[in-house]
Amino acid sequence: MAYLDHAATTPMLPQALDAYVRTAQSLGNASSLHGSGRTARRTVEEARERIAEALAAKPGEVIFTGSGTEADNLAVKGIHWSRRADGRNRVVSTAIEHHAVADAVAWLGDHEKADVTELPVDAIGRIDMDAVTALLAERAAEITVITCMWANNEVGTLQPVAEIAALAQAHGIPVHTDAIQAVGHVPVDFAASGAAALTLSGHKLGGPTGTGALLLRRDVTAVPLLHGGGQEREIRSGTLDVPGIAALAEAVVHAVRTRETESERLALLRDDLVARIRGAVPDAVYNGDPEHRLPGNAHLSFPGCEGDALLMLLDAAGVECATGSACSAGIAQPSHVLLAMGADPDDARSSLRFTLGWPTTKADVDALVAAIPEAVRRAKTAGLS
Amino acid sequence: MRVLAAMSGGVDSAVAAARAVEAGHDVTGVHLALSKNPQTYRTGARGCCTIEDSRDARRAADVIGIPFYVWDMAERFHEDVVEDFYSEYAAGRTPNPCLRCNEKIKFAAVLDRAMALGFDAVATGHYARKGEDGLLRRAVDPGKDQSYVLAVLTPAQLAHSMFPLGDTPKDQVRVEAETRGLAVARKPDSHDICFIADGDTAGFLKNRLGSATGDIVDRATGEVLGSHDGSHQFTVGQRHGLGLKRPAADGRPRYVLSITPVDNRVEVGPREALRVDRIRTGAPVWLAEERTGTFEAEIQLRAHGEVYPATVTAEDGGLTARLHRPAFGVAAGQALVVYDPDAAQGDAVLASGTIDASASSETESLEAAGV
Numbered sequence: 001m002a003y004l005d006h007a008a009t010t011p012m013l014p015q016a017l018d019a020y021v022r023t024a025q026s027l028g029n030a031s032s033l034h035g036s037g038r039t040a041r042r043t044v045e046e047a048r049e050r051i052a053e054a055l056a057a058k059p060g061e062v063i064f065t066g067s068g069t070e071a072d073n074l075a076v077k078g079i080h081w082s083r084r085a086d087g088r089n090r091v092v093s094t095a096i097e098h099h100a101v102a103d104a105v106a107w108l109g110d111h112e113k114a115d116v117t118e119l120p121v122d123a124i125g126r127i128d129m130d131a132v133t134a135l136l137a138e139r140a141a142e143i144t145v146i147t148c149m150w151a152n153n154e155v156g157t158l159q160p161v162a163e164i165a166a167l168a169q170a171h172g173i174p175v176h177t178d179a180i181q182a183v184g185h186v187p188v189d190f191a192a193s194g195a196a197a198l199t200l201s202g203h204k205l206g207g208p209t210g211t212g213a214l215l216l217r218r219d220v221t222a223v224p225l226l227h228g229g230g231q232e233r234e235i236r237s238g239t240l241d242v243p244g245i246a247a248l249a250e251a252v253v254h255a256v257r258t259r260e261t262e263s264e265r266l267a268l269l270r271d272d273l274v275a276r277i278r279g280a281v282p283d284a285v286y287n288g289d290p291e292h293r294l295p296g297n298a299h300l301s302f303p304g305c306e307g308d309a310l311l312m313l314l315d316a317a318g319v320e321c322a323t324g325s326a327c328s329a330g331i332a333q334p335s336h337v338l339l340a341m342g343a344d345p346d347d348a349r350s351s352l353r354f355t356l357g358w359p360t361t362k363a364d365v366d367a368l369v370a371a372i373p374e375a376v377r378r379a380k381t382a383g384l385s
Numbered sequence: 386m387r388v389l390a391a392m393s394g395g396v397d398s399a400v401a402a403a404r405a406v407e408a409g410h411d412v413t414g415v416h417l418a419l420s421k422n423p424q425t426y427r428t429g430a431r432g433c434c435t436i437e438d439s440r441d442a443r444r445a446a447d448v449i450g451i452p453f454y455v456w457d458m459a460e461r462f463h464e465d466v467v468e469d470f471y472s473e474y475a476a477g478r479t480p481n482p483c484l485r486c487n488e489k490i491k492f493a494a495v496l497d498r499a500m501a502l503g504f505d506a507v508a509t510g511h512y513a514r515k516g517e518d519g520l521l522r523r524a525v526d527p528g529k530d531q532s533y534v535l536a537v538l539t540p541a542q543l544a545h546s547m548f549p550l551g552d553t554p555k556d557q558v559r560v561e562a563e564t565r566g567l568a569v570a571r572k573p574d575s576h577d578i579c580f581i582a583d584g585d586t587a588g589f590l591k592n593r594l595g596s597a598t599g600d601i602v603d604r605a606t607g608e609v610l611g612s613h614d615g616s617h618q619f620t621v622g623q624r625h626g627l628g629l630k631r632p633a634a635d636g637r638p639r640y641v642l643s644i645t646p647v648d649n650r651v652e653v654g655p656r657e658a659l660r661v662d663r664i665r666t667g668a669p670v671w672l673a674e675e676r677t678g679t680f681e682a683e684i685q686l687r688a689h690g691e692v693y694p695a696t697v698t699a700e701d702g703g704l705t706a707r708l709h710r711p712a713f714g715v716a717a718g719q720a721l722v723v724y725d726p727d728a729a730q731g732d733a734v735l736a737s738g739t740i741d742a743s744a745s746s747e748t749e750s751l752e753a754a755g756v
Contacts, residue, residue: 309502312454316413382501 002367006296006357006370007181009155010327013206013251013358014082020208020247027117030240031231040242047249051213054079054256055183055198063214063232064245068180069100071214074236075176076104076147080114082143083174090115090142092135094127094159095340096152100262101178102336105147112376115142124289125157125341140171147177150198151184154337154353155288158186165194174220180204184255185294196220200252202244206358207251211244216374246347255358263285266356267295269365273354274298276369281376287338287351292334296356301343305350305379313375314352319368322353388412391491392445392453394438396562396569397550398512400444403565404549406449407507408627412508414446414453417495419462419474420580441569448566456498458490465489467580471593474617477644478718480532482578488537496545506545511535512732519544521672522731523724526554528717533688536722536737537670551731587618587626599649601627604642604658616649622659622714629653638671640714659715660706660745666721666738669704673725673735682735684708685726695712695722707746715743723731 012020019319028040045059052059065071066094080091093105117135120128127148136143146168151158165175169230174196182188183363184205190198197220200210216235228237255262277300278284285301302310307323314321323335334348354368388410390402416439417573439455446453455470466485493569496507512524513532521543524530550558562570567655596614603610609616611629613619618626623641633639639653664686679698685691696708706721717740724732 308454308456308496311453312413313502315452378502382498 002364004319004321004354004356004360004364004368006360007294007353007355008322009203009209010206010357011359012208012247013254015254016207016247019250020104020243023243023246026242028242028361029206030242030302031169031229040240042239043242043246047245047347050249051252053217054253055188055190055200055215056192056214057198058218060218060233061190061215063216063236064240065212065214065232065236065246066210066238066241067200068178068199068204068212071199071201071212072098072100072176072178073104074214074222074225074321075199076101076145077108077225078235079145079174079176079197079220080108080112081223082221084114088142088144089113090117090139090144092117092119092143094119094121094148095341096121096125096154096157096337097147097149098153098178098180101147114144119148121157121340122343125152125155125287126289126292127159127164129160129163132167136167136171136173143168146173146175148177150177150188151180151186151294152288152337153181154335155299155341155342156181156294158182158292158294161195169194174217181297183296184252184259185266185296187259188256190215196201197302202248202251203254205251207248208244211241211248213248215219228384230321262358263295269356269362270296270298270354272362273356273365273368274300276365277372280369280373284376285347287341287343294355296360297355298356299351299352300354301347302327302376303347303350303378304383305376306382307351309351309379309382310352310375313378314368314371317367317371317375319371321368322355323351386410387497387503388506389422389499389504390414390451390508391495391510392416392442393510393575394441394445394572395510395575396559396567396572397512397555397571399442399449399510399567400558400562401508401510401547401549401564402445402451402729403449403561403567405547406451408549412451412703413504414442414449414451415495415499416453416455417443417462417490418455418460418736419458419490421463423458441572444665445567445569448568449643454497458494461494462486462580462731463492465494470578470580471590473718475594475646476592476718477646478615479620479716481720482580484534484537484686484720487534492535492538492542496542500545504656508547508549510550511548511551512555513548515543515546515548516733519732520725520733522551522733524548524551524731528689529555530689532732533690533720533722534687536672536720536734538672539670540672543672552662570629589616591615595705597649599651600627601651601653601723603639604654605653610639610653613651616644616646618652619644619651621716627653636746656713659713660747661713661715661743662711662746663742664706664708664712664715664721664743666704666706667741668702669723669736669738671736673733675699676735681724683732685724686712686740687719692724699736703741704736711745712743715740717741717743 028036030040030044048062049059059277091114097324109116168175176197177195178199180201196217198215203209226237287299334345338348388405389695390412392398392414399536411592417444443453466482471483511531513535514522516522523532536683600609619641642658643652682697684695694709699706705713719740720737721736721740722737726732
């Protein structure tokens with residue numbers, strides 16, 4: 001079986017799994033005052049320091065959460081709530097955010113009467129900086145928070161987060177970035193980015209599912225989503241998941257430490273994958289930014305084919321990939337990212353995402369390249385029904 | 386064979402898929418999403434295609450051990466089934482959407498796509514048999530037989546269809562589902578029309594077709610007995626829901642005899658006036674070898690309806706049936722299905738056609754009844 005869906009989830013790294021198992025065997029609530037509690041707390045604080053160091057943040061800026069989605073919601077809603085005031089009620093987002101951000105923003109618009117602005121992207125999925133400049137010139141005083149992902153989860157395009165943060169800083173507007181697809185895959189320096197908040201998720205970089213973190217600058221406040229013990233800076237409540245946090249730190253540290261060689265290896269494999277698919281299927285279209293993109297991401301459209309049909313045929317041939325973000329009812333909708341990039345709905349439905357991860361080898365690419373011509377031939381016959 | 390099992394989330398299609406696996410086929414489960422905005426939960430026996438149904442289908446596929454996908458057929462379903470439903474009612478006819486769905490979606494769009502993607506057949510949980518001779522025959526369980534709603538298939542479509550439940554009574558299918566550990570074993574059967582979630586067909590039609598006040602007229606006397614707010618809310622043969630204040634002079638119930646959308650007129654009268662013994666259809670679909678001229682057969686006029694012996698004539702791009710025993714309340718738009726009776730192997734479907742007109746030889750000619 002060739003698994004080429006690492007952006008959906010990637011297996012835990014051996015060292016993260018070891019850390020998880022080891023820590024899960026020891027007793028202790030990190031908030032308890034006795035010896036077991038202190039041991040657990042020490043594990044958490046060491047993890048916090050290691051993550052901070054790996055991403056150029058301060059330990060006090062790391063807030064552990066139960067998922068990337070939670071961290072995104074905490075940043076977008078929490079910062080908006082803490083900063084909204086008379087005449088300041090606008091959330092700025094982009095047209096290509098993951099649902100964890102996009103739906104949180106839409107909810108603020110629908111239920112909290114927030115004004116919402118969505119920044120457009122160009123044909124390769126990159127934020128339109130002119131739109132950012134124009135918006136700030138016109139409405140800076142109205143804006144509570146700007147949220148812009150570091151790297152797009154579907155087409156892999158890297159975003160000019162630091163440029164946006166620099167422009168926003170002049171107006172004192174905090175910028176949040178969903179860096180879930182970026183951490184461990186491209187250089188991420190929280191301090192240098194100028195972002196006020198950054199989301200990461202465990203299971204996209206070799207850590208456990210159900211772990212995430214929000215890096216939140218000390219001078220920025222966020223109103224909590226969850227109320228309770230106030231364990232994390234009074235901003236996030238809930239008993240700390242000590243083994244999850246230990247494993248998350250192990251994964252972040254390893255992914256960041258090996259990032260340079262690993263991303264080079266993945267980019268070579270990815271480029272080989274794309275070249276060979278285009279050789280086998282000449283009308284396939286490579287989407288996204290050809291250069292400034294995630295090293296393990298290949299996103300292609302296959303004109304005349306339905307992505308769903310291709311996925312099924314490849315699945316039957318032992319190759320696993322994605323059509324875009326999965327939908328609860330399993331009904332494929334044309335990707336909002338591709339539509340924002342100007343694709344027509346048929347093209348948007350004809351695409352597949354192949355994402356490579358730490359276990360990916362040339363054999364996986366070979367399996368895909370062997371299976372794709374027949375899958376495309378059949379899917380074309382079936383057409384865009 | 387590579388078989389695509391259409392799985393609705395109900396017990397029948399789940400057992401059908403399991404049986405296809407057991408028969409040695411390479412089976413893939415597919416749930417058809419027919420609504421763009423599916424309801425999250427189903428209420429009792431009503432409707433289908435909710436997200437919960439999709440989950441039930443997925444869980445059944447897990448237990449059976451087959452791959453599972455959801456196919457989005459919502460657009461096609463809307464165009465070919467829901468829009469047809471509206472336009473038929475608007476024309477004063479009574480459509481059968483399940484039959485239309487089999488004709489246009491399950492054994493057309495889905496089957497075509499399946500064949501293109503490399504499957505050899507589509508298996509469903511319909512109760513019907515396919516004989517050794519390739520004919521479509523009634524199921525063993527007469528109460529569940531669904532050959533009527535499958536009679537619109539062409540021979541080519543039928544050749545690529547499988548109905549693994551045709552030889553089994555429904556209660557045994559439930560027992561089998563239980564034995565196989567399928568959680569849907571006790572799920573209620575779905576009734577009514579799947580795309581009308583609340584079961585209010587009149588309200589569904591009114592939403593789209595609007596309401597306009599028209600007369601309810603006694604056919605015999607021409608007397609206006611009452612009013613209605615849209616002729617599309619009625620079906621020939623309907624007795625309830627007429628809202629007439631005064632009883633008929635003879636105290637007997639009154640029925641809808643005809644619906645004329647052009648002047649929004651609904652005619653009513655006694656049950657005898659619904660009596661017909663001649664029925665004409667549009668162009669037939671022959672599932673067995675095409676016949677010409679006149680022959681004896683049995684006909685059925687609605688799903689799970691009565692069976693009538695009749696003399697059938699095939700001519701002029703249509704079928705005419707002369708019933709040996711009268712039928713009551715035959716609605717245009719329903720299918721007339723012609724069967725060759727066979728007690729041993731199950732009655733075989735010969736042909737089907739959509740009913741255009743019906744008449745009683747005692748009172749009027751078929752020509753006068755108009756098409």
